[in-house]
Amino acid sequence: MDETTFRILSVLTSELGSNISINLLTRKIKERFGTGFYKNIYDKTKELEKQEILSITEIGKSSIIGLNYKDYLLTDILTEMELKRKKSFTEKNNEIKSLLIELENNFNGFYTTESILIVNSERNMRLNKAEFLFLLRTPGIMIIGEKRNSVENKKQLLQSEIECIHSMIKMIAGKLNLRIDYLILENKEFLELLKSDENNSLKEMLADKIVLTGEQAFWTRIRIALKEGNRIKVETKEINPAKISEKNLAFNLNRFGYKEAGITLEQGQKVCLEKIVTAILLQGNARRIEAIPVLLSKNKTIYNLLIFLSRKYGKLSELLGLLKALNKLTKNEAIKRETGKTINLLEQNFKVKEKKFDLKSIKQKMVLYNAN
């Protein structure tokens, strides 16, 4: 793959969903790679359009460049780009090679792990940490014991691999003396977060990521999601839960069903529930912390994302305490099941000691907000 094509695809894949003109593309290539010449990029985009890799749409006086998701071979070309990106990244960073070798050695035989991505690699290396995204596939045809293809068997396999991922990462982090944060997402969760109109960690991760394993599978997933008409927009600016403004917090709490008296609501940015919960835990406001079971009861929660964020920001003890409270107080069987599963995961894999909360106070809140 020639360098200009690589640079064009690198920028376009980091800005999925954004309208990018050739001018803007040239500017972004210059920012990222140091050099970028309009004529070269213009000529190359025209060439790639002829090859049906890119699509160019005229909007007013601008030509908006996008990836042509209808082209079946786009997945292979993006795979080639990812491999070149990985090579370039590992050549610049000797420390990362030890980490990648550990990943390869330990995750080789994992059945449900479809792709592993490393996120914000350069910035994280400066902070002696690494951040990964594990994308899991739903097991297909299975023959285990007498119950072929049973849903329970598939769930069991998925669950046991998730537990193995937790143990492996803990071992690798200890061996390399490195902090490792990691998000594990099942197929359905990945799609849900990808399509969501809320800011969330997945959409932020996709802006600066390198696919380490399962490159083809990853881009196939994205291509199919886009071909099916899903609107995907990568978040190029991170919203750190420790920095969410009071205005945004109040706006999101309100839309998640937790209205607070005496607060003037203004339009804010939609942020996913899991990040709002983490923001509340970081803020330390006791009244709002006790409202977290209300939020989790009234809204669909991706517990894998909640674990990732709570662990990343050092709030696992509080999360465990709140989940135990919710598990005890809720009458909803599905919530009991999900929280029970998450509680087991936290206790067995992270050896977290729960922070105790006032059950009476939480129950009162749940009754008040009709959340039990």
Place this chain on the structure above:
Amino acid sequence: MQIENKQLLDFLGEVDKELPRMVSITAVGGTAMTLLKLKTSTIDIDFNLNKEDNLIFRNALKIIQPGFKIDLFVDGLIFSQQLPDDYSQKTILIKTTLQKIKLSALHPIDIIATN
């Protein structure tokens, strides 16, 4: 893990981005020796700050969540050892491109080395 001079400065570069105002930090122990190039690396990061700067620095660490072991000391009390009253006058300024961090290192005469 061994943290070298460049890594220390890269780390502070990330902290720098999250600070709302100027803070003064003084490297102590192995961190000071690494910044003064008396040692090639240190195994953890130790800084001394005043009370107000300490809070601001800790908030920045909360945002970036680094993977280093970092100890922050306040007003010259390093573990149970109080630095002499004039320690801040003897500190050595470290030239950096940081915008919001005034970085100094303890004068070698004040550095306490332990094993």
